[in-house]
Amino acid sequence: MTILIQGGHVIDPGQLNGVADVLIENGKVVGVGSQLMAKATGKTDAIHVIDARNKLVLPGFVDLHVHLREPGFEYKETIKSGTAAAAAGGFTSVCCMPNTHPVNDSQAITEFILEQARIAGNACVFPVGAITKGSEGKELAEIGDLRRAGCVAISDDGQPVMNSMVMRRAMEYALAFDVPVIDHCEDLHLSEGGCMNEGIVSTQLGLQGVPAAAEDVMVSRNLALAELTGGRLHLAHLSTVGSVRMVREAKARGIRVTAEACPHHFTLTEEAVRGFNTLAKMNPPLRTWDDVQAIKEGLRDGTIDVIATDHAPHAGQEKQQEFAAAPNGIVGLETAFPLTLALVDEGVLTLEAAVEKLTTAPAKAFSLSKGSLAVGADADVAIVDLHETWEIDPSRFRSKSRNTPFAGWKVKGRVRTTLLGGRIVYQVED
């Protein structure tokens, strides 16, 4: 099968930014350039031409942080539905966190996830294994086995590794497999009982707050341990002024650290919680305007390498509970692209930099051979309309869950077509 994506504006960060055709054969990119039709017509098999004029042609997006919920919480999401949501959002590679039930702390669970992903065929799934057995923060999981089975990073996501000695050993041990160690930075003593950012809004609503310091002290600890061990550290979902400042300083000193930010943390503030809106409840919580500015500045100057969604599906009845009882998190795969593009409109990022944060940068952080349209690369492609405005309608989500605070938002920029290994896995229905 030969596919020709014709006449689009191709952005392959660091490689190409201009109008070009993309020629795909047998699931791989075989040519990027002008007038590739002639080259294609030499082939004997049928050519499928995709007209991409007035569209952007991008590497399929790479999300380092999703929760696919399977095994264990299939009522929230399955690998099939979660990867369908990924495709609808332009994501062709997703890294799924191990806080399933059972926790992905073994080769068997990793293989199960990979098998389900292969059957679904909607996106490449790269499992993230647990750092500690059962993510209990005590004994190291079989990290070598996890790596060999296909895990691309390790994390006890949802929980920090509170014990600093365990974290030190994990970072050292992981060096043997060259695998990044991800931490969800939260001091559980400082955050205990908290369900939103600590500040004027938590005071007015009478909700227990989580101070920014709960994140900052753990970021600081993790950076010190990265310096001590020389390990590869990746910091999940930064949300505070302090985190950004410390990561910036650490990078300047040459510490091996990468960091991600989520669209909700650069789009919304704690004000969204007013009215006890459980759709604005996440961990780390939505913070203040100053924090949002710091996250944007971190994205702009490269302190924050990656935009990741922290896609966290929850069933309707779970979010309909009292605020403190409702679970943390929102779905993000199907809204990330337009929310990222808003940073381009605001002048925070160039278009190419925005694409980089969704493609080449995350691929590099976890050493995935994804996120590029270079000749020889897997033909994972997102074709998007930069100017189309549309209204976010959760009832049309591919995800099993609808928990988003962005319902009804008019946004600009829409994923029209997604290809995975040269196969169309998503096409917008008009």
Next chain:
Amino acid sequence: MSLKHKDLTGIASLTADEIMHILETADSFKEVTGREIKKVPALRGKTVVNLFFEPSTRTRTSFELAAKRLSADVINFSPSNSSVVKGETLLDTARNIEAMQADIIVLRHSSAGAAETLARGVKSSVINAGDGWHEHPTQALLDLFTLREKKLELTGLNVAIVGDVAHSRVARSNIYALTKLGANVRVVGPPTMMPACVERLGVKVHYDLDQGLRDVDVIMMLRLQLERQGRALFSTIREYSRLYGLTPERLKLAKPNALVMHPGPINRGVEIAPEIADGFSSVILDQVTNGVAVRMAVLYLLSGGNG
């Protein structure tokens, strides 16, 4: 004028005029509670459900009495003897109650926002009888009613709220109510018991009780939640009492005719000395009496009555 709200979930969403309207309506009900036959037919045929997920004697009884004096039918629902223990959600419980044609649900819940969540989910009127640390609007209303009765003018009144402000719904509702009506509010307590950015609520903060009591007209003592000891909010009850307990000597720092209030139940000898609780400055029992009249007014106005 009737109250243009389906629910009363907090003071924060009321205007000063609406607060005054409730208090003025309560005036006439206070007169009713002083009669030999303490009953009017205003809510005859209406059903009021007290849905209390937290133990409460005084507030529940006060609402029950208020509803009965308005001739409503009253049902008390509490989690220990309902299906809640079987895992039913708050919303499902409330919808079942609503299906029995409850006109007003009075909700007490340990989770902040429970009343607002419920109000959005049911057609019945919802009255917040205390939700977590968020609000306890009828307590603030009865406190204002009592102050108005004793002092008449709320504007310019200096009020000190003393104790664990961070974990107090009574403090929040009173801060909103008093500042809306032009009183000068200060909060007094250890820094560990002050919520973040509390000064942005329009109050002054004092960590020293002696300073905080100077020239105040009203002292509102908050109950010390003794079970919070060991959570690093204060050291010992002994030290708390020495630093923040209201004694006769300290009362002299306030204005000569200062009033002492407490939402109850009091810890005698901890936050308040017995001789103050029982003394001439104390209006603690007036608060309880007035609670019934104020709750009658709220029930009446929410069921469409014109004050």
